[in-house]
Amino acid sequence: MLERPIKPGRSAAIYTREQRLRRDASPWTIVQAILAPIQFLVFLVSVGLVAYYLVTGAGLALATASVVLKTFCLYAIMVTGAIWEKEVFGQHLFAPAFFWEDAVSMIVIALHTAYLVMLLGRIGSPETQLWVALAGYAVYVINAGQFIWKLQLARREPASGRETAS
Numbered sequence: 001m002l003e004r005p006i007k008p009g010r011s012a013a014i015y016t017r018e019q020r021l022r023r024d025a026s027p028w029t030i031v032q033a034i035l036a037p038i039q040f041l042v043f044l045v046s047v048g049l050v051a052y053y054l055v056t057g058a059g060l061a062l063a064t065a066s067v068v069l070k071t072f073c074l075y076a077i078m079v080t081g082a083i084w085e086k087e088v089f090g091q092h093l094f095a096p097a098f099f100w101e102d103a104v105s106m107i108v109i110a111l112h113t114a115y116l117v118m119l120l121g122r123i124g125s126p127e128t129q130l131w132v133a134l135a136g137y138a139v140y141v142i143n144a145g146q147f148i149w150k151l152q153l154a155r156r157e158p159a160s161g162r163e164t165a166s
Contacts, residue, residue, distance in 0.1 A: 014097045014154045019088050028084035035080065039073040040144065046070045047137060050130050060126055064119065067133045071112040074140070078109060101150060104143045111136030 015023060023029055046066035053063040082092040085102075089095035093102045115133045118124050124132075 013157050014150065015088070015157065019097075023084075023088045026084060026087045028080055028087060031080045032077065032084055035073065035077040036144075036147070039070070039077055042066070042070045042073050043137060043140065047134075050134060050137075054127065054130060063130060064126070067115060067130070068119070070133075070137075071116055074109065074112050078105060081105075098150070101143065101146045104139065104146060108136055108140045108143050111139060 046063070046069070049059060049063040049066045053059045085095050085098060086092045089097065095102075111132060115129055115136060118129045118132060123129075
């Protein structure tokens with residue numbers, strides 16, 4: 001049975017003791033720790049290449065390749081993240097502790113996938129396609145912020161992982 005997401009204002013631990021142990025033992029935790037900065041680096045380079053193309057009209061092939069690479073990095077981190085979430089929380093997505101992060105991730109994936117559909121289907125101009133990619137990047141920044149915030153909260157939790165008073 002799926003639990004409800006944690007309500008705003010409710011102070012609860014992100015992980016129970018058992019979940020923390022599963023998280024720490026999972027090889028997918030390391031995979032996520034490796035993929036996240038790689039994806040962010042690809043994102044930074046891609047933003048620069050896309051902006052360069054939109055400003056100068058030069059470098060479309062590099063800009064396009066960078067967005068495609070960023071999209072595949074996103075898919076990789078989402079698939080491995082879903083496996084991680086299943087190992088730690090018992091469900092592939094929308095575990096209560098990461099409900100809102102997963103919800104925003106779905107928007108990021110939708111926008112990146114829309115870019116690929118537009119690119120492969122030759123829908124819209126290259127500029128329009130890249131603006132869709134940039135919209136995906138903007139939501140990705142929000143989503144990355146969510147995960148960084150959650151990581152910081154988890155680091156401040158006591159090792160017992162017990163809920164705090166609400």
